[in-house]
Amino acid sequence: MGFYVPNTEKQQREMLMDIGLDNFDELFSQIPEEVLLSEGLDIPRGMSEIEVAAKTKEIARKNRVFGTCLRGAGAYRHYIPAIVNNIVNKEEFKTAYTPYQAELSQGILQSIFEYQTMICELTGMDVSNASVYDGAVAAAEAAMMCRDRRRGTVMVSATIHPNVLKVMRTYCGAAGAKLMIVPMTEDNRMDLRALREELSKEEKIACLYVQQPNFFGILEEFDGVADIVHEAGAKFIMGCNPISLGILRTPKEYGADIAVGEGQPLGMPLSFGGPYLGFMAAEKSLMRKLPGRIVGQTTDADGERAFVLTLQAREQHIRREKASSNICSNEALCALTASVYMAAMGPEGLARAARMSMENAHCLAEKLTEAGLLIDDNAEFFNEFVTEIPESAGVSCGDILAMLERKDILGGLPLDDRKMLWCATEVNTISQISEAADVVRELLSDNEKEV
Structure with a gap:
């Protein structure tokens, strides 16, 4: 997050004096001279508010919205009830970023708690976090949850969304983890025979990630897959379309340990690609490994219902080498949108x-x-x-x-x-x-x- 704070020249000089410097060149003296810009930034001149509005409209006209x-x-176009935007656009809620010092606002905490509750009801899982950045990040974070010192290999079905696969590959590369892809059959389904062979040969497999429906829209036969994965000592992660869970079997019913997905269908327009949110839910045994925020329900000193941030395995709150994730935020407004949509529907x-x-x-x-x-x-x-x-x-x-x-x-x-x-x-x-x-x-x- 960046801030633009305009200061007068006098204020700038006072700040420099306070830190014992004479000019800004001394402030940046540690930066190698060859990477410094000697002639300033090559950016256009500033514009008035009227000019900026006109320019923005000009750019917006290039976007085509099909009938x-x-x-x-x-990313899917679904009907969004009018009440969703009416509530989400209230000034009390309108922040795209995670609310800092959320403990000061019981209303914000309750909205997150209700979101978590509905995600659990939707997926059949025991616990949910307060969302992550998008569905691809949710899948990658879920895979990282399953790794330990003995098991570091992540298995992924070739039938998942290619963009999700790219993000998971990036995460595994950064963590030094091996990514193993289970091939697909000619009819765009995960090859179950290849899965069994790999699980029998590889002892360091931490998890298997699949998608239901898969990228090609197919509802795969995943009955018994969880048993195969668990017998090998690994975790079973299922990505899902949240709307489909209105009529299809839940990840819990398939035996999944973790359920993830993209929450965009839950009340968010296509929006030229975002922002969206990734939902994550897991079995109770994995609760302490969930990244980001989890809001819990408790009682206050008067015995009244109250909410509090809890179980935050975040790198700001504990030593970085002990952190299970560097996720330190969530798509707060998008999560609220999803909860309002689910409540309305x-x-x-x-x-x-x-x-x-x-x-x-x-x-x-x-x-x-x-x-x-x-x-x-x-x-x-x-x-x-x-x-x-x-x-x-x-x-x-x-x-x-x-x-x-x-x-x-x-x-x-x-x-x-x-x-x-x-x-x-x-x-x-x-x-x-x-x-x-x-x-x-x-x-x-x-x-x-x-x-």
């Missing part, structure tokens, strides 16, 4: 949003198949799925996306020239889905005529 969005891949509302998303996605898959795209009929999926363009079609994913854009539709995420990851949520209407399928059908049929 129809059929893309997910980790309730279990029935969340289940309905999940069910409608799943139904719309299956409707989209059916219509795209009728339009001429190929899909894996054996794949069970929640709200995302992969299609493939027939080789004989003579068109690419780029051609389809360009045609859809003309109709104000953001198509799926291209995985290569012929494969695309599509998504639908409760906000997509049947007419939107039909229009997108018609565009694909027209493009494929026109190209066949030309061929």
Whole structure:
């Protein structure tokens, strides 16, 4: 966090005198001369408030918001009840950063406690922290929780989100940990045979991280995986889409030791990529290893319900060499947004949003198949799925996306020239889905005529 504090020249001279210096050159004398800027920063002149507002609007106009969005891949467009922003934008809550001295505000502590409680209810786990920066960081931090002196190898399924894999690789590299990837089968599922082989050969495995649904939208068969991992002495971590937990089995029911994920679907707009939040929940036995903040409920001197920060395994509070994580903050406003959203929706509302998303996605898959795209009929999926363009079609994913854009539709995420990851949520209407399928059908049929 940075601050801009304007000081007059007189104040600057007084501060220099107080520390026994004559000028700023002496203040920075320890910096090698070759890295100092002799001519100052090459930045534009300052602007007035009117000019800044105009410039900001000019930049904002470059962003295109599509009327129809059929893309997910980790960030999803869901309906956000009006009450969410109404509460979150109250001055008492509005801080993007973690609240310092939170003990002074029982209201802030209660909001965090309620968030933790609902995340536990959603995942089925025993304890949750007050969130971390995003879902990828949550996955990496979970893996670090499982390491000890005897076990330092992190296993990851090849079917997880590639961005999550990059962050986990960065964490493992910094910690000197080995990252082992369990390969996927041809139908985009984790290879269970390869998993068993690696667990039987490698004795230093600390954990296995999987994602349900996986990056390709597939609901994998994870029954019994926890038993296999636990028999090898490792922990089982499951990443999940929080909306899907409205109708799907919880990580707890799969036998997971830690549940993590990206909380963006819980009341946050796409926002050009953030800020978002990573949720983390774990078994009670791992409570003291959870990074960041945990708010606990207690009673005050008068016996009244009260809240307090507790179990903070943070590097500011203990010796750094003993710290389990350097996470020292959380996405406070985003966590509050998620808790308000979950409270507003309730279990029935969340289940309905999940069910409608799943139904719309299956409707989209059916219509795209009728339009001429190929899909894996054996794949069970929640709200995302992969299609493939027939080789004989003579068109690419780029051609389809360009045609859809003309109709104000953001198509799926291209995985290569012929494969695309599509998504639908409760906000997509049947007419939107039909229009997108018609565009694909027209493009494929026109190209066949030309061929």
